[in-house]
Amino acid sequence: MDHLDKLENKSIHIIREAYSEFNNLSMLWSIGKDSTVLLWLARKAFFGHVPLPLVHIDTGYQIPEMIEHRDKLAKEWKLDMIYGQNEKALEKKQTLPAGNVDHTQCCKNMKAEALKKTLNGTWKRYRMNHETGQYEADDNQKPYTGVIVGVRADEEGSRSKERYFSPRDTNNDWDIGDQPPEFWSQYKTDFAPGTHVRIHPLLDWTELDIWEYIKREQIPIVDLYYDRGEGERYRSLGCYPCTEPVQSTASNVDQVVQELKSGKFSDIAERDGRAQDSDEGAGLEELRKDGYM
Incomplete structure (x- = not known):
């Protein structure tokens, strides 16, 4: 396995x-x-x-x-x-x-x-x-x-x-x-x-495990995790007043996996855009x- x-x-x-x-x-x-x-x-x-x-x-x-x-x-x-x-x-x-x-x-x-x-x-x-x-x-x-x-x-x-x-x-x-x-x-x-x-x-x-599994299994997820032409996407989802997207042009699961592997977000916490985590x-x-x- x-x-x-x-x-x-x-x-x-x-x-x-x-x-x-x-x-x-x-x-x-x-x-x-x-x-x-x-x-x-x-x-x-x-x-x-x-x-x-x-x-x-x-x-x-x-x-x-x-x-x-x-x-x-x-x-x-x-x-x-x-x-x-x-x-x-x-x-x-x-x-x-x-x-x-x-x-x-x-x-x-x-x-x-x-x-x-x-x-x-x-x-x-x-x-x-x-x-x-x-x-x-x-x-x-x-x-x-x-x-x-x-x-x-x-x-x-x-x-x-x-x-x-x-x-x-x-x-x-x-x-x-x-x-x-x-x-x-x-x-x-x-x-x-x-x-x-x-x-x-x-x-x-891990976050990478999750995304690689989504890719392998072709799991349908909400498209907020992908760039929809605005140069940003969400890494973590919550209430809209307290959740900020990240700057990213990853528009599909392969590109998200590549971002995580390349180190673009290696030093940035996944929930960095969640306001309650910043208190x-x-x-x-x-x-x-x-x-x-």
């Missing part, structure tokens, strides 16, 4: 292990390249079918092309697509674009809080009706006790502290110092009742302790 085969096999093993060990499991899909690769791996793990719901946290400020791509693939691949949202914060304008909170608080409101309340079922969930193609309020509010997430250890400092099977408490809060050891590909999956578990099948992957101190780590993806 080559390098990508080994990564693929390990990720599929972790996805299947999670599915066999945890009841009421879900998978987060941010519509970005990493979580789309994760979705592709899940389809491979279950022979073209994804037997668990896909959850997207809609902040109301995603780039429109992301939402279009989400719904297009959800219909084509017949995904059980669900989204959640902090409707109260949007109504009260407790967001950065409204000018009432800073980056960190906006992320807490629109992402961390919305994620926790969507996963535990205390806030509304909206599920795609495949007959109409529209989203409707979901009657099922049962908590998701486990969630599969497409984070990578090399993407950002706090993510490197994760485990493949990472326990949270009932509030989804993360105690970094209380993570189980994972030696020789042995994973702890028997947690105390009430534990919420995040599963990270892409932990070993002083360990802001993103604190957000992740509080439930942020």
Whole structure:
């Protein structure tokens, strides 16, 4: 097996292990390249079918092309697509674009809080009706006790502290110092009742691995990752008020792979254009302790 085969096999093993060990499991899909690769791996793990719901946290400020791509693939691949949202914060304008909170608080409101309340079922969930193609309020509010997430250890400092099977408490809060050891590909999956578990099948992957896999598998991703004639593209996707593109003329997957191999971005962090990563101190780590993806 080559390098990508080994990564693929390990990720599929972790996805299947999670599915066999945890009841009421879900998978987060941010519509970005990493979580789309994760979705592709899940389809491979279950022979073209994804037997668990896909959850997207809609902040109301995603780039429109992301939402279009989400719904297009959800219909084509017949995904059980669900989204959640902090409707109260949007109504009260407790967001950065409204000018009432800073980056960190906006992320807490629109992402961390919305994620926790969507996963535990205390806030509304909206599920795609495949007959109409529209989203409707979901009657099922049962908590998701486990969630599969497409984070990578090399993407950002706090993510490197994760485990493949990472326990949270009932509030989804993360105690970094209380993570189980994972030696020789042995994973702890028997947690105390009430534990919420995040599963990270892409932990070993790098940004280049992701792109080479997208190239090999011809995975459809949102075209915001490519230059569309303006001399810039996105390396990392988030809310449009807080995410900046990079200067690049890479207009297809081959050119993106070549950019990463040539060293154009070798000294620039992948999330350099994400405003919440630029705040002083360990802001993103604190957000992740509080439930942020």
